[in-house]
Amino acid sequence: MTGERRKRPGSRLLLGVALFAGTLASICGGALLADFALDLLGVASPPVRLGAKVIAMAAAVPAGFYLVERAFLARSSATRKTPGP
Numbered sequence: 516m517t518g519e520r521r522k523r524p525g526s527r528l529l530l531g532v533a534l535f536a537g538t539l540a541s542i543c544g545g546a547l548l549a550d551f552a553l554d555l556l557g558v559a560s561p562p563v564r565l566g567a568k569v570i571a572m573a574a575a576v577p578a579g580f581y582l583v584e585r586a587f588l589a590r591s592s593a594t595r596k597t598p599g600p
Contacts, residue, residue, distance in 0.1 A: 533583050541579025545572040 549571035553564050 537579040537583040541575040545575030
C-alpha cells in the first residue's frame with residue numbers, strides 16, 4: 516500500500532524553503548503594513564510604533580504559514596492521480 520504512493524523528489528526541501536520564505540515575507544509585510552498604518556494615524560511615539568509592529572508581525576506569521584500550506588495542498592491535489600475503479 517505505501518509502496519504505491521509516490522512522493523516527488525525534493526518536495527520536502529521545497530516545502531521547507533517555501534515555509535522559510537513565506538515566514539520571512541510575512542514578517543516583513545506585517546512590519547510594513549503596521550508602519551504604513553501608524554504613519555496614516557500620525558503616531559510618533561517610538562514605543563507605541565515598536566509595540567504595534569511586533570503585534571502586526573506576530574499576527575502575520577500564521578497567515579504566511581496558511582498561504583504556503585494552501586499553495587502546497589493545491590499543488591499536491593492538482594497533480595495527484597486517483598486510480599480508477
